Amino acid sequence: MIHFFKQDVSHIALPEKFTYPFHYTPHPLCVLATGEVKEYIAGKKEWQEELATGKMFGVLVVQMPQSTDTGYLAAFSGNLAGKNIHSFFVPPVYDLLQPQGFFKIEEEQISAINQRIDELENSASYLKAKERQKVETAKAQATLNQAKAGLKAAKEARELRRQSSLALSEEEQAGLIRESQYQKAEYKRLEKEWKRQVEELEAEVTRFESEIERMKMERKERSAALQERLFEQFRMLNAKGEVKDLCTIFEETVHKLPPGGAGECALPKLLQYAYFHQLKPLAMAEFWWGDSPKNEVRHHGYYYPSCKGKCEPILQHMLQGLEVDDNPLLDNLHKDTKLEIVFEDEWLLVVNKPAGMLSVPGKADEVDSVYHHLKKLYPNATGPMIVHRLDMATSGLLLVAKTKEVHQHLQEQFEKRSIRKRYVALLDGSLSDIEKTGRISLPLCLNPLDRPRQMVSEEYGKEAITDYQIISVSNGHTRIAFFPLTGRTHQLRMHAAHPKGLGCPIAGDELYGKKAGRLYLHAEYIEFRHPIYGDIICIQKEAEF
Incomplete structure (x- = not known):
């Protein structure tokens, strides 16, 4: 994966310290390396449509072990053309796209759960049950409202009879009471029957929704477990030969958990490969290729510092053992x-x-x-x-x-x-x-x-x-x-x-x-x-x- 410069670079002084990745001016060797990488990228016609949407690339100038010879490594952030591995670039720290790897297998299982959730949420039986519940609940409410209005009207009629008559006989008084009691009892029976019907429909809908919720919980738990297992595979080296996985690295941050895509940016890939092959990192640079993202600002061909959220905790570990430029700020x-x-x-x-x-x-x-x-x-x-x-x-x-x-x-x-x-x-x-x-x-x-x-x-x-x-x-x-x-x-x-x-x-x-x-x-x-x-x-x- 080491590329040697196409032109003589013996006249260019090597940097005294490694680049401070969050605020830097690219070293002349990084500028030359970037030019060669851009030339390579431009020649890959099959990538151009994807790259037009934008991607970050990086270069790392390195010195050979037990030698003064220098060259450079190249990397891209994330994946490219549906793969993590391409011959010109260093491999990922962990290839989560390998077909027989645990990540792809578990990801397929989680995708299958997603599909089952989608099928159940859009099934005719579930949608019909929800519609019946909605219609019958509205019908029950309308019927009971009408019955309540009838009770009220009957009560008002009885009151008028009491007020309009000089004296009601005991039998008439008792009849009015029996009428009131009967109408209230009838309303209670009606209310109970509608409640029973609505609860049956609600139970049917709940059976669907409980299963959907169960699958969503399973998806959430399996996704979290998969992420944790994945981050444990990213065992990041530093110049001292020390190793920490991403979970350990991010335990020391405010959020405790690694963000999605952590460890897949260009510079961590480059440093990991260099350390693994006993190459001495001398300088780095990262540049953008393609259109700007929708919400952020990136310009084609411009250099950019490493990101803080995903990379800063990782690089604080990976740069230990290197002499790094001071933060100019x-x-x-x-x-x-x-x-x-x-x-x-x-x-x-x-x-x-x-x-x-x-x-x-x-x-x-x-x-x-x-x-x-x-x-x-x-x-x-x-x-x-x-x-x-x-x-x-x-x-x-x-x-x-x-x-x-x-x-x-x-x-x-x-x-x-x-x-x-x-x-x-x-x-x-x-x-x-x-x-x-x-x-x-x-x-x-x-x-x-x-x-x-x-x-x-x-x-x-x-x-x-x-x-x-x-x-x-x-x-x-x-x-x-x-x-x-x-x-x-x-x-x-x-x-x-x-x-x-x-x-x-x-x-x-x-x-x-x-x-x-x-x-x-x-x-x-x-x-x-x-x-x-x-x-x-x-x-x-x-x-x-």
Whole structure:
């Protein structure tokens, strides 16, 4: 499975440490390997229709055991053309598609249960019994309602007789009582008979539904047992030679259980093969081939970091024993950066946040943020100070309150959408064939399997609305102004990159597009009402790009 480069690579320096898979720039050797894999994929005509729907591929540059020779391994996520094994790519950690394997055999049994459930739910006998129950229940209710109305009318008639007669004889009084008792007894007999008939029909329906429920429970239990047995087959190696199965690995996570498809992504396959064959992993890269998924953002040929939900727990184990690059997001790049204050008075200020600085402290509290800097500058300020946030990669105007009361007042303006903001961005492509102005409305939510990425979801997403205006198009880029009406995480980045938005990522957006020197997104204008004076304050700071 080892491929040696088609061209001489002796002049390319090997990486000093292995790639940090969740935030990286592909090593030159990975770029060359990716080019060769793409060439191979493009030549497989029989795969093109399937690949057009999109698939993640990966490369792993490796060094031969007891040698300085280098080559690379290739892998795909999931399966391809109905198989897990293809000659050019490393095999899966466990081939769940092998015909005689327990997974396929049990999967067929579960499929048979599904078929029986479907047959029973749609059987003529069950549907007829449900319809009879529905019809007879309605008929019973109508009959009893009519009988109740008759009882009421008879009672009212007896009352009229009592009131209209000066004196009823004892015999007449007794007759009215007997009449009332008889009618009530008749109603009880009628009610009992209808109840018996309806219960018989309900029992018949219940027999069907109990069997359906029993089969569904059996399906659920067998599926869970199959998943657990399957995950136990994924015995993941690391560079120390240690082995853990997926169940053990995910026991240490919040959800405890491995998600579906865990262990089948490209990088775990690549590392497993390398360790098993005593190959030294040097660098990795993963890239997308084909159209973007419906809800996520992927662009053909672009590099992407490994996913967090499925891969992060696995890779935390598999990378042990390797020297791995540090997470660049934890570099304290702005420790000595002096914040530019664009506007200030006794009550508030507006700062120009540099790209790469957090707005507020993150998980790694030692990484400086705007909040850290401001607490040093204004030790007597009260309240949270930061009124709204910008992504770490975004630069621009950030509104800050010096008191808790001013903070609350400004937040109310954000909630009422009375604060106006304008961003400027450089898109990685030419948008010359769309309207110069428009509105994007795509509901957004967190992708739970790939934090911090967001996804479009009509079911779970929150309303996200952005107006835009194209400023200019030149040299393969589009300069654009964004006017967000809501403030969702990664809203502008998603609305730019998603196929249902502009379909053109912001330049330098490594989450939804291509990595560059920076994310070319800047908050250049903010307009708000001063909480104390009531004046409209307009602040502008043009982008440096």
